[in-house]
Amino acid sequence: MAVTTALPRDLDAAGATPISYWRTVAWRLARDPATLVAGALLGLIVLSALLAPWLAPYDPNAGSIRLRLAPVGAPAHVLGTDEQGRDMLSRLLWGGRMTLVAGLTPVLVAFVLGTALGVLAGYVGGLTNTLVMRTMDIFYAFPAVLLAIAISGALGPGLPNTLISLSIVFVPRVVRVAESATVQVKSLEYIAAARASGAGVPAIVRHHLLANVLGPILVFASTQVSLSIILAAGLSFLGLGVTPPAAEWGLMLNTLRQSIYVNALVPALPGLAIFVTSMAFNLLSDGLRDAMEIRT
Numbered sequence: 001m002a003v004t005t006a007l008p009r010d011l012d013a014a015g016a017t018p019i020s021y022w023r024t025v026a027w028r029l030a031r032d033p034a035t036l037v038a039g040a041l042l043g044l045i046v047l048s049a050l051l052a053p054w055l056a057p058y059d060p061n062a063g064s065i066r067l068r069l070a071p072v073g074a075p076a077h078v079l080g081t082d083e084q085g086r087d088m089l090s091r092l093l094w095g096g097r098m099t100l101v102a103g104l105t106p107v108l109v110a111f112v113l114g115t116a117l118g119v120l121a122g123y124v125g126g127l128t129n130t131l132v133m134r135t136m137d138i139f140y141a142f143p144a145v146l147l148a149i150a151i152s153g154a155l156g157p158g159l160p161n162t163l164i165s166l167s168i169v170f171v172p173r174v175v176r177v178a179e180s181a182t183v184q185v186k187s188l189e190y191i192a193a194a195r196a197s198g199a200g201v202p203a204i205v206r207h208h209l210l211a212n213v214l215g216p217i218l219v220f221a222s223t224q225v226s227l228s229i230i231l232a233a234g235l236s237f238l239g240l241g242v243t244p245p246a247a248e249w250g251l252m253l254n255t256l257r258q259s260i261y262v263n264a265l266v267p268a269l270p271g272l273a274i275f276v277t278s279m280a281f282n283l284l285s286d287g288l289r290d291a292m293e294i295r296t
Contacts, residue, residue: 028291035287038280045277049096056090060247069263080266082252083259088266092273095247099274102159102241102248103229106166110174111221117171118178119213123186123205133179136172144169148231152240162232162241169231170224177220181213215292222285226278233274249274 029035048055057076063084070081079088121132139147151165185191191208233250235241242248244255249270256267 038283052093058087091247098248102232110170114174122179122182226281
């Protein structure tokens with residue numbers, strides 16, 4: 001993604017006044033049209049999910065057999081109804097809540113745990129590094145989809161088990177990135193100078209190490225959100241995730257799959273919601289990565 005490389009006019013006449021790194025990142029993000037559009041779209045999706053109790057015109061679980069599979073644009077049902085006569089607009093709004101929770105929570109857990117384990121392994125090194133990284137390699141060796149299905153199948157369906165299985169999938173990925181970034185940073189001269197000055201390990205990690213490794217880890221974690229959403233929806237589609245009658249986009253695709261021959265547009269709506277949300281997260285993470293790759 002092309003992003004302008006010019007820096008804000010925040011220098012003095014001699015060009016010597018330093019520019020805040022995060023101010024420059026924000027300045028670059030604000031001048032990336034694709035990132036702004038993706039961010040606005042995600043903001044709208046998140047806001048609609050949070051306001052679902054007030055925006056949804058009907059109870060998402062209340063249906064009517066005589067109204068089943070009403071087409072898009074039907075009277076009183078703008079986006080039609082599903083196979084049980086439940087309003088699709090209401091279920092999409094409520095389903096956004098469940099899908100976003102299932103997509104964001106595992107990545108957030110992986111970011112926190114993965115950063116802690118990766119920094120520990122990278123900074124301490126030796127046997128600690130070997131134990132942590134070889135354990136992570138065992139999980140990382142399996143494809144994400146296969147590992148998520150295996151863990152969810154063992155734990156059983158339900159949102160809590162979905163969050164656990166997806167967290168286990170993403171933690172090893174973040175650990176590898178965090179460990180690699182930590183190994184690179186800890187060999188720099190300012191870390192050696194901090195040790196020579198008598199700074200303790202907690203102070204070095206908190207003030208010198210984390211400040212330089214959190215950026216790459218955050219960028220990588222943001223790229224995993226779209227995959228997490230797709231995996232969560234896939235587990236629900238297979239019957240290993242959220243259980244009926246909860247409104248969740250993957251589960252809605254599962255229950256509507258037989259209706260595609262009767263009304264093809266209505267069953268496509270949950271899939272379209274998953275696609276748009278995933279693409280928006282991808283564009284936003286790409287913009288964040290480009291904005292943080294600042295060369296001086």
